[in-house]
Amino acid sequence: KCNLESAQMLNLDSSVDASLNLQSRPDVLTCTYWKAAIIWEGMFDPRLYDEMHKMKGSSVALTVFAVGRYLDAYLHTFLNSCEQHFMVGLPVTYYVFTDMPEKVPNIKLSPLRSMKVIKVEKNSRWQDVSMMRMKSISDVIESDIRHHCTHVFCFDVDQVFTGRFGSEALGDSVALLHAHYYHLPKHFYTYDRNPNSKAYMETGDFYYHAAIFGGSWKSVKALTEACYQGIMEDKQNNVEALWHDESHLNKYMVLHKPSKVLSPEYCWDTSIGFRSDIQVTRLLWAPKYYDTLRTL
Ligand code: 2GW
Ligand code: MN
Numbered sequence: 333k334c335n336l337e338s339a340q341m342l343n344l345d346s347s348v349d350a351s352l353n354l355q356s357r358p359d360v361l362t363c364t365y366w367k368a369a370i371i372w373e374g375m376f377d378p379r380l381y382d383e384m385h386k387m388k389g390s391s392v393a394l395t396v397f398a399v400g401r402y403l404d405a406y407l408h409t410f411l412n413s414c415e416q417h418f419m420v421g422l423p424v425t426y427y428v429f430t431d432m433p434e435k436v437p438n439i440k441l442s443p444l445r446s447m448k449v450i451k452v453e454k455n456s457r458w459q460d461v462s463m464m465r466m467k468s469i470s471d472v473i474e475s476d477i478r479h480h481c482t483h484v485f486c487f488d489v490d491q492v493f494t495g496r497f498g499s500e501a502l503g504d505s506v507a508l509l510h511a512h513y514y515h516l517p518k519h520f521y522t523y524d525r526n527p528n529s530k531a532y533m534e535t536g537d538f539y540y541h542a543a544i545f546g547g548s549w550k551s552v553k554a555l556t557e558a559c560y561q562g563i564m565e566d567k568q569n570n571v572e573a574l575w576h577d578e579s580h581l582n583k584y585m586v587l588h589k590p591s592k593v594l595s596p597e598y599c600w601d602t603s604i605g606f607r608s609d610i611q612v613t614r615l616l617w618a619p620k621y622y623d624t625l626r627t628l
Contacts, residue, residue: 503592
């Protein structure tokens with residue numbers, strides 16, 4: 333049984349979460365064994381979190397990649413929905429990585445929000461488009477984000493915000509429960525099982541979804557650097573982890589436990605259908621147009 337109060341005293345996010353009186357919920361796991369809170373609707377008071385983070389001067393960098401056909405397909409909807417739901421009231425800087433900076437939609441941003449567009453090369457393999465994000469994110473944290481923002485959140489672009497994704501999600505190191513695996517026994521988790529990969533692991537705590545991860549700029553820098561290193565070592569050894577960057581993220585998170593975990597409300601797939609534990613959906617998977625988009 334999980335004791336949220338001691339959770340809040342032990343983990344790194346304690347100074348915020350403890351004073352904000354996180355509630356438990358009877359129907360879901362709200363705390364990991366290493367005492368990190370798992371955030372579900374009904375556990376927190378959004379106003380208290382927002383006030384606290386405004387007082388502390390928190391500011392958030394959001395990184396997103398829109399390379400090749402993913403730009404036209406997803407970026408506009410993604411960014412517009414960010415404006416409606418992502419960290420409303422806090423200073424936010426979007427870091428948009430693309431091979432076509434001129435095609436980034438011109439979106440009217442709310443006060444306190446700004447956008448930086450960063451040109452990246454288009455890798456010919458999609459696995460590399462996805463994996464090399466780790467390198468680009470680590471570089472931009474070093475050159476820019478660390479001087480301007482306290483926190484970083486990294487997102488897939490093929491998703492749409494549909495509800496509050498607010499300051500309750502901020503923490504030192506934040507990982508997301510994968511919507512397809514959170515209620516399944518561990519033997520279903522699709523960790524990388526190849527001992528030759530740096531992402532190799534037998535067992536872990538959860539199966540995390542790489543579509544969202546975040547934390548303080550320092551810890552996201554450490555995470556992206558480590559994952560990139562693992563990816564490059566694998567390349568030298570001619571292996572590729574089963575789920576690419578996601579496998580490396582899962583390996584990192586088992587070695588460096590996240591201080592906060594987001595429930596699948598924060599990245600839900602409506603094709604799963606009704607589940608009574610999902611009381612709100614804050615971000616939804618967008619349709620995948622595999623046939624047209626994945627022929628690079
Ligand atoms: C990806 C796959 C096939 C063809 C193209 C692409 C592609 C990805 C692209 O052409 N342009 C692009 O900008 N991307 C970026 O990489 C984009 O931000 C996208 O959201 C991200 C990950 O690719 P995605 O969303 O198609 O892959 P998912 O939804 O299956 O992602 C999970 O698994 C990935 C590794 O295989 C990553 O770990 C990802 O974070 C996971 O959500
Ligand atoms: Mn995706």
